[in-house]
Amino acid sequence: MDNNRRKFLRRLAIGGGVMATGLPAWANLTGPSDEQMDQSSAIEKQGQGFNMCGYAAPKLQTVRVGIIGLGMRGSDAVERLSYIDGLEITALCDKYPDRVEASQKTLEKMKRPRAKAFSGNEGWKALCESNEVDLVYTATPWSMHTPVCLAAMRNGKHAATEVPAGKTMDELWELVETSEKTKQHCMMLENCCYDFFELLTLNMARQGMLGEIVHAEGAYIHDLTKDWLFNKKAYADMWRLKENIGQNGNLYPTHGLGPIAQCMDINRGDKFEHLVSMSTNDFTMNNLAKELAAKDEFFKEYVDQPFRGNMNTTLIRSNKGKTIMVQHDVSTIRPYSRIHLVSGTKGVAQKWPGPQRVAFGHSWLKPEELKQLEEKYAPPIVKHIGSIAKEVGGHGGMDFIMDWRLIDCLRNGLPLDQDVYDAAAWSSVFPLSQRSVAKKSRTIDIPDFTRGAWQLNKPVDLTLNGGASTGVRNIKPDLKM
Numbered sequence: 001m002d003n004n005r006r007k008f009l010r011r012l013a014i015g016g017g018v019m020a021t022g023l024p025a026w027a028n029l030t031g032p033s034d035e036q037m038d039q040s041s042a043i044e045k046q047g048q049g050f051n052m053c054g055y056a057a058p059k060l061q062t063v064r065v066g067i068i069g070l071g072m073r074g075s076d077a078v079e080r081l082s083y084i085d086g087l088e089i090t091a092l093c094d095k096y097p098d099r100v101e102a103s104q105k106t107l108e109k110m111k112r113p114r115a116k117a118f119s120g121n122e123g124w125k126a127l128c129e130s131n132e133v134d135l136v137y138t139a140t141p142w143s144m145h146t147p148v149c150l151a152a153m154r155n156g157k158h159a160a161t162e163v164p165a166g167k168t169m170d171e172l173w174e175l176v177e178t179s180e181k182t183k184q185h186c187m188m189l190e191n192c193c194y195d196f197f198e199l200l201t202l203n204m205a206r207q208g209m210l211g212e213i214v215h216a217e218g219a220y221i222h223d224l225t226k227d228w229l230f231n232k233k234a235y236a237d238m239w240r241l242k243e244n245i246g247q248n249g250n251l252y253p254t255h256g257l258g259p260i261a262q263c264m265d266i267n268r269g270d271k272f273e274h275l276v277s278m279s280t281n282d283f284t285m286n287n288l289a290k291e292l293a294a295k296d297e298f299f300k301e302y303v304d305q306p307f308r309g310n311m312n313t314t315l316i317r318s319n320k321g322k323t324i325m326v327q328h329d330v331s332t333i334r335p336y337s338r339i340h341l342v343s344g345t346k347g348v349a350q351k352w353p354g355p356q357r358v359a360f361g362h363s364w365l366k367p368e369e370l371k372q373l374e375e376k377y378a379p380p381i382v383k384h385i386g387s388i389a390k391e392v393g394g395h396g397g398m399d400f401i402m403d404w405r406l407i408d409c410l411r412n413g414l415p416l417d418q419d420v421y422d423a424a425a426w427s428s429v430f431p432l433s434q435r436s437v438a439k440k441s442r443t444i445d446i447p448d449f450t451r452g453a454w455q456l457n458k459p460v461d462l463t464l465n466g467g468a469s470t471g472v473r474n475i476k477p478d479l480k481m
């Protein structure tokens with residue numbers, strides 16, 4: 001490692017504040033600095049160490065899973081994963097021991113053995129070192145995703161992380177380089193890629209039904225303010241409210257971006273080239289902080305902080321000359337939307353605002369015509385596990401399809417649908433949109449995390465060939481998800 005890179009990493013380690021629970025100093029409203037962008041280009045120019053796209057790791061007959069972060073998302077994962085055969089949950093970890101105990105109860109309810117328990121601020125490190133784990137599954141606050149994945153891979157384990165995979169360019173490159181070096185998978189758990197209409201769109205795009213894809217749109221529009229971000233009983237230690245301060249851009253790009261990036265074969269025949277990004281001011285969060293602080297001292301520290309602007313709109317252009325619009329707004333009153341629009345030379349599919357629809361001309365197809373398309377073009381994974389997934393639940397079933405597919409790939413030694421390059425490219429909008437916003441929407445180059453391999457990488461395999469051997473337990477817990 002050269003001197004510059006070492007210095008760069010040291011600075012990041014000091015500034016990163018990985019486990020900070022108080023409000024950090026607002027040093028970075030600008031996204032990556034010039035120096036950090038130069039470092040990113042230098043790493044890109046070094047070339048790929050090993051291609052993890054299409055990489056098949058040795059088969060694991062039983063996948064032993066350690067789950068870190070047992071809050072709202074992680075505790076649901078314990079239940080979902082418990083339905084899958086050929087899987088053991090061998091380790092559970094949360095900062096708070098009572099959350100570990102609550103998940104042990106879930107294991108008991110699911111007639112699974114208790115797992116080894118880890119807790120405290122640093123318990124996750126011991127879990128990553130444990131000999132009883134093959135896959136570390138992380139549902140922690142954002143700032144822990146990269147450190148946990150790095151520790152997992154460096155200890156010879158595959159890593160699966162909640163979204164986004166990282167928040168800085170350095171973190172994302174570190175994930176890429178570590179996955180290539182250790183030959184451990186690093187999958188971002190972008191569950192929206194497994195939603196039913198998204199999978200239908202992907203298969204239709206693959207079969208040429210939409211023609212050449214020209215433009216796509218995605219989003220995360222979900223008003224989280226009152227009930228979630230400012231709710232003392234929701235996110236642990238108010239971590240997600242804190243993330244919305246001092247960072248101004250698209251902080252949650254991957255739910256909208258993942259499914260359309262797969263339709264456009266990003267990193268597998270095409271790649272992101274550059275983006276421009278624009279944010280509004282904040283019109284709601286500081287007002288809410290003031291309103292709450294007038295009644296409750298607890299919220300005083302959130303008053304007059306540099307909150308992220310309500311709506312961020314980012315435009316991305318691909319190498320093949322296609323465009324993507326991706327939006328982020330979690331603080332304006334609006335119905336939920338991920339947009340999911342994929343527009344090609346022969347047709348268009350759009351999910352939000354509902355109802356989901358497809359057109360091959362000036363008018364949308366009639367509901368019965370859409371139904372016929374669904375029957376014809378639902379990909380094999382939906383036909384194989386879709387109805388079971390709907391029964392198990394988790395965002396209508398998409399979470400379970402994702403979990404099942406991940407475990408089935410690991411058990412059968414198949415490449416994963418989402419590799420470390422997807423995790424890095426999709427997450428890179430987090431830092432890069434901030435840089436563009438801070439520079440009056442200036443164009444920002446998006447690095448090629450595959451370092452050239454995108455030209456030959458094969459598209460995501462939709463066949464289930466070599467897999468689909470993983471069963472699902474027929475246990476009905478008293479409490480359904």
Ligand SMILES: NC(=O)c1ccc[n+]([C@@H]2O[C@H](COP(=O)([O-])OP(=O)(O)OC[C@H]3O[C@@H](n4cnc5c(N)ncnc54)[C@H](O)[C@@H]3O)[C@@H](O)[C@H]2O)c1
Pocket residue numbers: 019068069070071072073074093094095096099120121122123124139140141142162163164189190191234235236239395
């Ligand atoms: N894909 C999706 O649909 C989806 C949905 C919700 C949340 N998420 C993601 O899941 C992650 C978790 O979100 P959540 O809603 O469950 O938040 P949460 O606050 O409910 O859960 C986070 C958990 O991490 C624990 N934690 C914090 N520091 C820790 C440490 N040092 N060691 C071990 N555990 C620690 C907390 O105690 C808490 O239990 C986030 O990344 C979020 O973006 C994804």
